[in-house]
Amino acid sequence: MSEIIVQTNNLSKTFKKYKAVDGVDLRISKGDIYGFLGPNGAGKTTTIRMLLGLMKPSEGDIQLFGQTFDQNKLECLRRMGSLVESPSYYEHLSGRDNLEALRILLQVPKSRIDEVLEIVRLTKDAGRPVKQYSLGMKQRLGIAASLLGNPELLVLDEPTNGLDPSGIQEMRELIKSMPSKYGITVMISSHLLSEMDQMATRVGIISKGKLIYQDSIEKLRNKAMPQIAIRVSHVAKAKGYLQSNGWKVSSDADHLFLEGTSDREVAEVVAFLAQKQIGVYRIEENRHTLEDIFLDLTKGGELDASSTAS
Amino acid sequence: MKPLLKSEWIKIRNTKIWWLLTFSPLLVGITGMTMPMPEEGPQWVFLLSTGVSIHALLFLPLMVAVFSAYICRYEHQHNAWKQLFTMPVSRRHVFMAKYVIVALVIAVNQCLFFLTYFGVGFTRGLEGAIPWDYLFRSLAGGWVATLPLAALTLWVALVWSSFAAAITVNVILTMPNMFVVNSETFGPLYPWAQPFLMMLPQSEGIMGGFFVSVESMMVAVIGGFLVFFIGGLTSIHRKVV
Known part of the structure; x- marks a missing residue:
């Protein structure tokens, strides 16, 4: 020090x-x-x-x-x-x-x-x-x-x-x-x-x-990890399946969100959802900029994943 | 202190404010050259009384105010206080340095007044002996009497960021001088009137005798100086910039 x-x-x-x-x-x-x-x-x-x-x-x-x-x-x-x-x-x-x-x-x-x-x-x-x-x-x-x-x-x-x-x-x-x-x-x-x-x-x-x-x-930058948003046909059902299989998932009305996911994991999730007969419409990567984090922090809230989807 | 004085000098040396110093002596010179001189009586004393009436009744107190306001003006203008106060100098010393400059400028002004006085006197070939004793008392007394006023006006200029406001208030407060100087009660206490009272030759009573003794004036001057100077010091110490 x-x-x-x-x-x-x-x-x-x-x-x-x-x-x-x-x-x-x-x-x-x-x-x-x-x-x-x-x-x-x-x-x-x-x-x-x-x-x-x-x-x-x-x-x-x-x-x-x-x-x-x-x-x-x-x-x-x-x-x-x-x-x-x-x-x-x-x-x-x-x-x-x-x-x-x-x-x-x-x-x-x-x-x-x-x-x-x-x-x-x-x-x-x-x-x-x-x-x-x-x-x-x-x-x-x-x-x-x-x-x-x-x-x-x-x-x-x-x-x-x-x-x-x-x-x-x-x-x-x-x-x-x-x-x-x-x-x-x-x-x-x-x-x-x-x-x-x-x-x-x-x-x-x-x-x-x-x-x-x-x-x-750097620590602040690490908070700016990319997030994968998946638009699916049945959000609640898909979320339930994934969670019961040990995935960390959050969601809004028609997206599932995965944090810090590698390419392979994304592929696994998609294969898993397809197997469960859930329609996968879109897969997007959302990046928090430092600016987003800053805005989030200064708004007085903790980092809120879904609000920063860009 | 010495660095602060030098620094202050750099800030003020190349300004137009110096022309102001010539104003009062110039007017005294013109009046002195053109006014009729009495045949009888001490002509040098008469010239002094006239000169002092012009110089010390209005111009000198105003000069003090203008210089005090000016020496703070460039600090207010682009908030240079802020920069000055982050320098490794004590704020009280800043006030003192500015005060010393104002006092020195007034001393220069006094000297210019007396140079003009001698210039007029010798050019017109005044008769009688030069009243050295009066002259010295008048020169020094006038300067000493501005010291409380300088502290007061510097204090005001420090607090008010508006140059015009500081001057205006002083003009308004200098105006009643003509009445105040004749008052036994208020004369010695009114800071704006003190320079005149201290500069005017007493005893012989050419302009009408004054009731005010030098002793009571000194008490008022020293008392006023202490109050205003300490006020200014406290104010600069607490100033939020």
Whole structure:
């Protein structure tokens, strides 16, 4: 087990009576790209704000780098870089001066500005006032700012918001390279699973303030096993036959469903049904995408096989 | 603190806000050059009284407010607070750094006022001795008297994200100065009136004697400063961004 960088215990935030974040226990290990997923309004940004000290938790505590955040706030912040929601910037300053105003606070050498500008490919535009920047460039400047202090932990809240497809692709490549190239642990939030699928090593899914899933992305993928749907003439009868022969079968009005079935088993089932005089009309394979699983999880239910037939 | 001051300087150095500093001295200069000078009496003191009436009654308190609002405006604009507060700096130091900048800017403004004053005085060849004692008290006193106001306006600017709202409220509260400065009771307590009261030469009573002693003013100034400064510090510490 590698070193835990982020650990929250029963982290909660209540606004008036509304629980925006409810007992969240995050675990992020060194070198992870942790995808923090959830629909809009699920509590992602609130959680991240608490991790960055922008907001005080109502309950629970935060451990960063093995230290209690509350008591070592400045030291923890020194080791983190962040980009929360829309990028912050001073529009009247050039890109370079924006970074310079932060560099002085982070007390890193001046050469670091050129390095981060190079990483986000803004070197050419560094002298222009930021008010002339496109949204994508502002976003990249925000990333540059987050990298400025050589952080060990990078917290990015919806960093691909407002980027065009090539920008998203570029951002993804950049983030993917961070653990190996710079030794940075990344926590990245998104409401799109597809985005994480190509990037994250671990995922946490938050819905209505509660963390409903937290594990490696492979485990989540395994939930996306294909399902065989067989349309038959007599569903109830067929199901009964199969079950009494030891098959695990579920059904709806006119389909039987088999989970995780090999080709040979499908053939056996079909032969068996034909022998029992049951008409087999159609055999289909339904695949859950990660997106389906995500939607299912965030709907608040357990995985429900029949509802995801596509 | 030092990095924060440097960082703040980078943010404010190349802005148009500096032109505002020339406004009050310019007006004082024009008035000083064109107004009729009394034949009798200490002309330097007369010029000072006139200049102070123009500079400190309205422009100086407004200047303080505008600078306070401006130094927070670029943080509000694209929610740069958020980024600033994730830097390894204490929020209270952020407030202090901004406060120091505002206070320094006012000091520069005071100096410009007095340069104009000397410029006018020497150009017109005023008679009599230069009242150094008054001048120093006026320069320093005026600056000290803006310190509570600077803390108050910075506090307001911090809480209100609207630049226009912060300025408007200050304009409205600066207007009653003309009446308040003549009130024995409210004069020393009204933060917007304090710069004028502290800058105006007393004793000789060219503009009519004031009832307010320096001692009671200092109590009001220090008290006001403490209340507003601590208020601002608490507010930035609790600020949700």
